Amino acid sequence: MIKPILILLFVFFVNFLQAQERNDTNFPPPDVPVEIKATKTTNKIILDGRLDEPQWQNAEVITRFFKVEPVQGETIKNPTSVRILFDDKNLYIGIIAKDSLGKKGIRMQDLRRDFNRSENDVFGVQIDAQNTKQYAVSFQTTPFGNQLDLQSFNDRITDTNWNALWNVRTQRTDEGYSIEFAIPFKSIRYDKPVDGKPVSWGITFYRLARKDFEKTVFPAIPQSFSENRMTYAAKLTGLEVPPPSANIRVEPYALYQYDENKAGATVTDKLSEPKIGGDVKWVINPETVLDLTINTDFAQADVDRAVNNLERFNIFFPERRQFFLENSGIWAGSDNSQLKPFFSRTIGLDNSFNAQAAPLDFGARYTNRDEKRTIAAMAVRQRKTDESGGSTFGVARYTQNYGKENNFGVMLTSRLDDRFGTLSIDNSNNTTVTVDGLIRPQSEVTISYLLSTSIDSEIGGLGYSGRIFPGKRTNDY
Structure with a gap:
């Protein structure tokens, strides 16, 4: 038994020495981040993916990409260059992505929005505009210009259902492909600029050349971590961002349903039902967002995939409803696949045995986040159905950041169910503190x-649940 263990230790030691020689070991974040500069343009950028405007030639060229896959630190086969411009409304990012086989080397599997990132040629930019080191938004595209956007929290929780307003165009060329991003400043949450103080953002880039599965990043990030580990981010300087305006988006809707059943010439049943409602998003300031929904219509949400559940644990379908998506990682905490103190998909389901869909009368969500802490709260009123009374949902969240990447949080959730459709002493209540x-x-x-810990009025007493996870991740194990 001792001999196999000694052999394994010897192999591990040899691999460690080889890793040192290959320069593919982990390395800490830099004390002073790499600085890159954005260049202001007063001329119009035509978004066509060609980078043929003279302004692009005046911008700083970023070429010092670092290879992380398949072997960290090797020579890059498919080089990439990036330029950054901005005007009064948009941040522009131009990319020349060369391929060792030219246009023939491009690999694509689908043209969907929110495509599969591991099966296509991909380029992405990650932005930490509030310099939190713990949060990033990512905008990604392929050589055919389809879009993927996501939010990342601590390089651990990723929300790909989040959507923002931005544009991208691409061109396939004899050398590979080129890209032009136009990301409106209104789609990015950033701190209000202070007079006389230059603005800087955390930023990273990454590219996957699928034919070689060659992943390269800028600046250098170890293979163990993703491009969302913003402690390694470069410092984007030279920006002159507009003061955040009163950014209000209103999405009303109106529906009318009319049904009539006849038996011969006699009307036996008739339904005439108008329905109006909508959503409002008010960006009060860069740190604070207020979302309102009235008589919510979720008809725009994607249908869940059919799943056969052969185990005794619940299936947690992803949240696809836009009202619940932005900053959804705030509620996640030390989330995992089987322990979720707050799961927004339970809102909109009645309290009957079959958990049928129930309409929402109104809802409000408030989030305030900066580099030091996060405060958030949400309240939703769910309408009664033929099978169940109405419900009132509430959740409050506070998170404090400390150190470079550490945080501590407290969350309170509550669900109050009306058994008979009216508030009374017979209401059932479930409250959880996390x-x-x-x-x-x-x-x-x-x-x-x-x-x-939670208490349920129907069951009585306290219930407890907990989880602790320690882990170390390197390039070798």
Whole structure:
């Protein structure tokens, strides 16, 4: 038994020495981030993916990409160059993505929005405009210009259902392909600029050349981590961002349903039902967003995939309803696949045995986040149905950031069900209090913890659930 263990230790030691020689070991974030500069343009940029405007030639060229896949630190086969411009409304990012086989080397599997990132040629930009080091929004595209956008929290929780307003155009060329991004400043949450103080954002780029499965990043990030690990981010300088305006988006809707059943010439049943409602998003300031919904219509949400559940655990379908999506990672805490103190998909389901869909009368969500802490709250009123009374949902969240990537959070959730459709002493109530946090004493080491206690008026007494996860991730193990 001792001999196989010694052999394994010897193999591990040899691999470690080889990793040192290959320069593919982990390395800590830089004390001073790499600086890159954006160039202001007063001329119009025509978004066509060609980068043929003179302004692009005056912008700083970023070429120092770092190879992380399949072997970290090797020579790059498919080089990439990036330029950054901006005007009064948009941030423009231009990319020349060369391929060792030219246009023939491009690989594509689908043209969907929110495509599969591992099966296509991809280029993406990640932005931490509030310099939190713990949060990023990512805008990604393929050589055919389809879009993917997501939010990342601590390089651990990723929300691909989040959508923003932005544009991109691409061109396939004899050398590979080129890209032009136009990202409106209104689609990015950033701190209000201070007079006399230059604005800087955290930013990373990554590219996947699928034919070689060659992943390259800028600036250098170890293979163990993704492009969303913003402690390694470059510092984007030279920006002159507009002061955040009163950004209000209103999405009303109106529906009318008319049904009539006849038996011969006699009308036996008739339904005439108008329905109006809508959503309002008010960006009060860069840190604060207020969302309102009235008589919500979720007809625009994607249908869930059919799943055969052969185990005793619940299936957590992803949230696809726009009202619940933005900043959804705020509620996640030390989330995992089987322990979720707050799961927004339970809102909109009645309290009957079959959990049928129930309409929402109104809802409000408030989020305030900066580089130090997050405060959030949400309240939703769910209408009664023929099978169940109405329900009132509430959730409140506070998170404090400390150190480079550590945080501590507290969350309170509550559901109040009206058994008979009116508020009375017969209401059932479930309340949960959760304490959670994330600790990264080193860039390779992650410790997450969660402790949740709840009380249900129908069951009585307290229930407890908890989880702690320590882990170390390197390029070798």
